[in-house]
Amino acid sequence: MTSVAQSVEELFGVDALLSDEEQGMRDVVRKFVDKRIKPEIADWFERGELPVRELARELGSLGVLGMHLDGYGCAGTSAVSYGLACIELEAGDSGIRSLVSVQGSLAMKAIHAFGSEEQKQEWLPDMASGEVIGCFGLTEPDFGSNPAGMRTNAKRDGDDWILNGTKMWITNGDVAGVAVVWARTDEGVRGFIVPSETSGFTANPIHHKLSLRASVTSELVLDNVRLPAESVLPGVSSLRGPLTCLNEARFGILFGTLGAARDCLESAISYGIDRVQFDKPIASYQLTQKKYADMALEWGKGMLLALHLGRLKDQGVLRPEQVSVGKLNNARAALDIARQCRGILGANGVTLEYPVIRHMNNLESVFTYEGTNEMHTLVVGEALTGIAAYR
Ligand code: TGC
Numbered sequence: 093m094t095s096v097a098q099s100v101e102e103l104f105g106v107d108a109l110l111s112d113e114e115q116g117m118r119d120v121v122r123k124f125v126d127k128r129i130k131p132e133i134a135d136w137f138e139r140g141e142l143p144v145r146e147l148a149r150e151l152g153s154l155g156v157l158g159m160h161l162d163g164y165g166c167a168g169t170s171a172v173s174y175g176l177a178c179i180e181l182e183a184g185d186s187g188i189r190s191l192v193s194v195q196g197s198l199a200m201k202a203i204h205a206f207g208s209e210e211q212k213q214e215w216l217p218d219m220a221s222g223e224v225i226g227c228f229g230l231t232e233p234d235f236g237s238n239p240a241g242m243r244t245n246a247k248r249d250g251d252d253w254i255l256n257g258t259k260m261w262i263t264n265g266d267v268a269g270v271a272v273v274w275a276r277t278d279e280g281v282r283g284f285i286v287p288s289e290t291s292g293f294t295a296n297p298i299h300h301k302l303s304l305r306a307s308v309t310s311e312l313v314l315d316n317v318r319l320p321a322e323s324v325l326p327g328v329s330s331l332r333g334p335l336t337c338l339n340e341a342r343f344g345i346l347f348g349t350l351g352a353a354r355d356c357l358e359s360a361i362s363y364g365i366d367r368v369q370f371d372k373p374i375a376s377y378q379l380t381q382k383k384y385a386d387m388a389l390e391w392g393k394g395m396l397l398a399l400h401l402g403r404l405k406d407q408g409v410l411r412p413e414q415v416s417v418g419k420l421n422n423a424r425a426a427l428d429i430a431r432q433c434r435g436i437l438g439a440n441g442v443t444l445e446y447p448v449i450r451h452m453n454n455l456e457s458v459f460t461y462e463g464t465n466e467m468h469t470l471v472v473g474e475a476l477t478g479i480a481a482y483r
Pocket residue numbers: 189190191193194230231236237238239240263330331332333335336338339341412461462463464467471482
């Protein structure tokens with residue numbers, strides 16, 4: 093396939109905004125994705141299977157699992173470096189970025205931010221290396237956007253806790269060695285570390301997805317799961333716990349979506365240069381060039397926004413509503429770009445021979461998870477007006 097004359101990154105001069113270290117880290121992850129993910133991903137997606145355990149170890153060796161956390165085997169990189177890694181991983185597939193997001197920004201982050209020293213020592217090094225896979229159970233069948241309504245509960249029984257409930261749509265659920273499960277207690281919402289072999293805990297795969305097929309999604313069932321006192325995360329007892337972790341994962345997503353969009357755009361431009369209709373390449377028609385230009389502008393604005401938010405995070409001043417601005421804008425922009433690119437590929441756009449429809453379908457999930465388009469709109473609305481309009 094013909095390569096594009098100038099990438100969107102070159103058009104926006106992105107490298108000038110990155111340090112040598114950030115560029116180097118980005119290039120290492122890009123190389124991994126080009127060699128290990130891109131040749132296999134269409135097949136994994138088509139079969140609805142991902143070699144998660146194998147990949148987790150490879151991603152652990154690459155150093156991207158919990159890379160932005162400090163200590164306990166984590167690399168302790170800047171937030172911008174983590175964001176750049178998410179872009180490259182999602183240029184491979186949103187499912188690969190999801191694996192990394194859930195591991196590092198949700199499961200590991202929960203233990204890192206709210207766990208005891210013993211819990212951190214016990215779990216984080218093995219999770220950073222990919223030896224142990226984690227999942228994060230917040231959503232329930234009847235409570236998605238509104239986790240405050242959760243029914244999963246934990247009651248004290250002597251020194252132990254007894255957990256009951258069901259979690260739904262849980263990434264990595266049935267391959268995880270450990271689940272961080274959020275449950276209602278008399279003391280507020282608390283997080284529990286549940287090893288997957290615990291009696292009464294089952295994880296059932298969810299089948300028939302047409303999006304994120306190269307990602308494991310599961311239902312978690314907790315049926316009188318008995319846990320010792322030291323299983324509870326001591327550092328938080330309100331929804332602030334899971335929502336703090338969501339800020340981290342949403343931050344990765346606001347970068348990651350740009351990777352999927354970039355891959356679509358590059359594919360649609362090179363396709364348009366090769367594809368001849370009415371005796372000329374379709375890329376030579378003004379209507380097509382307007383599509384390319386408009387998409388490049390949206391991509392570039394999204395990238396500048398992501399880098400701005402990343403710099404704020406590295407200064408320690410990024411606020412949750414600013415993360416919502418990024419997730420809202422960039423998930424929406426990426427999905428619009430993927431749909432436009434799908435059209436440019438014509439009939440070829442509906443096959444897995446090209447990455448576009450795979451990214452497009454994946455981005456439908458990304459648009460919904462980690463706070464839907466509407467939830468982030470309402471967060472921004474609240475920030476602007478002071479009026480919460482969720483209920
Ligand atoms: P509200 O009453 O406002 O707050 C409850 C407590 O939480 C605190 N808080 C936050 N803390 C940190 N970060 C934030 N963004 C926070 N937002 C609120 C707040 O201060 C309070 O703390 P405390 O200690 O005073 O009690 O909460 P609410 O019930 O009104 O809800 C607000 C709303 C709607 C924004 C929130 O529920 C929400 O974000 N809903 C969307 C749910 C969601 O995003 N779920 C995602 C599940 S995980 C997932 O999708 C993984 S996908 C796989 C992948 O990432 O690849």
